[in-house]
Amino acid sequence: MSVKIGNIDLGEFPLLLAPMEDVSDPPFRYVCKQNGVDMMYTEFISSEGLIRDAAKSRQKLDVFEYERPIGIQIFGSDVEHMRQATEISAAAKPDLIDINYGCPVKNVACRGAGASLLQDIDKMVQMTAAVVKATNLPVTVKTRLGWDDNTKNVYEVAERLQDVGIQALTIHGRTRAQMYKGKADWALIREIKRNPRINIPIFGNGDVDSPQKAADWRLEYEVDGIMVGRASIGYPWIFREIKHFFKTGEQLDPPTLKERVETCKIHLQKSVEWKGPKTGIFEMRRHYANYFKGIPNFKEYRTKLVSLEHMNAIEEVLQEIEYQFSGVLV
Known part of the structure; x- marks a missing residue:
């Protein structure tokens, strides 16, 4: 069974490149594409920057034909600004728009954007609905398990965001409080995948750094695909190695x-x-x-x-x- 986001066919079990600030720009995306990644995203782009026409934000909208399918990822704290940013992003002709509700870094989360929205699900739902209404492109979301260990609310987030029209959800298996420390916990991601109400693709993210782990977690956590982030930095071959392992059960020789x-x-x-x-x-x-x-x-x-x-x-x-x-x- 192929995994689909709107009309985008991603094949049987897609591998996605995580949007990473200062990393996943077009040059890096080019070498990942050459090594078999199925879907990529721009670095996250500030809605405020797009509205102010800031050069750095505008440049991040550059997408190229060979990158398709590609999503433009936006973040922000103001619903109306996110709506406007969606229209600006859609004009750059990506294949989809992705909303960042997962970035844990201070200057994003402490300004009410990124993972901060996990503390205000009503606002997150309102913002997502505004983005969905502002474009004909599929809208997807990337988020975390919750703000901290006491508020792991991604189960509710998944249902409510699906209800307002998102077409796929990527979940990083950590809370905002964890940042990138400790182990990613994918058990909750599996619960969401098993929720009979959920019918959109669910992608898992966090700590996948080897073909063996990708294969094990594919079975154990029942996700529709895997997003790889830090393990691909300086090692874009991870995508071809995972695919080879899926196909043959054998480790591909590392790059010479x-x-x-x-x-x-x-x-x-x-x-x-x-x-x-x-x-x-x-x-x-x-x-x-x-x-x-x-x-x-x-x-x-x-x-x-x-x-x-x-x-x-x-x-x-x-x-x-x-x-x-x-x-x-x-």
Whole structure:
């Protein structure tokens, strides 16, 4: 059975790339798409930023044909502003609009947006209904189990948001209070999936960092698909590895050093193409350590990579890495 969001057919058990601030921009999405991800989202975009026409918010609306299906994710604390932001986002022609009710960071949650709405479900429902009415595109939601251990209210959230028209729900198996600490608890996600009232796809998110875990949790928690976040940073191959494991029950060999270098180069090129040389090179610096995780004595090369300001020089160092560590098993 295919999983569908509106008319979007995501196949039998889709793998989704989590929207991650400062990570899931078009260059990163490009390398994830090459490795088999089924559905992606933009970084979350502030409704206030869109209404004020802030350059950074507007740039995040960029979506490309090869990325489809892709959702634009928005967040905010004002119902009317979220409605307007939906109209602005829909004009960028994504395949769906996603609302962020899960971001736990202070400058979002303490301004009444993101996970903060878990403390005011009536407002969350009102905001969601306004977004659904403002577009013909499918609307989906990403949220958490609740604000803290005493208020795990996502079961009610799922029912009420489905009632006002959302077409899929992704649940991160932590509360806002947990931030990204401790273990993600998927038991409540399974309860929601088993709720006879729920008929929209339910996706699980949190701590999926290996093909084996994805396969085990697919069976154990009965979700319709899995969203992968932090495990994909510097390791977009996780999507192809999970798919291979689903198909064969075997672990795919990890990427070779040559592949790591190649993918890192593509990521860098796309970053420069999209953001321009200065910003593209600067913002790529946060990714190098992740691409070459596990290589012994790599620090000297990392220091070089993050200090260089020209693409040719960076590509030369990447070639040197390939040559220097070719005998090292990563």
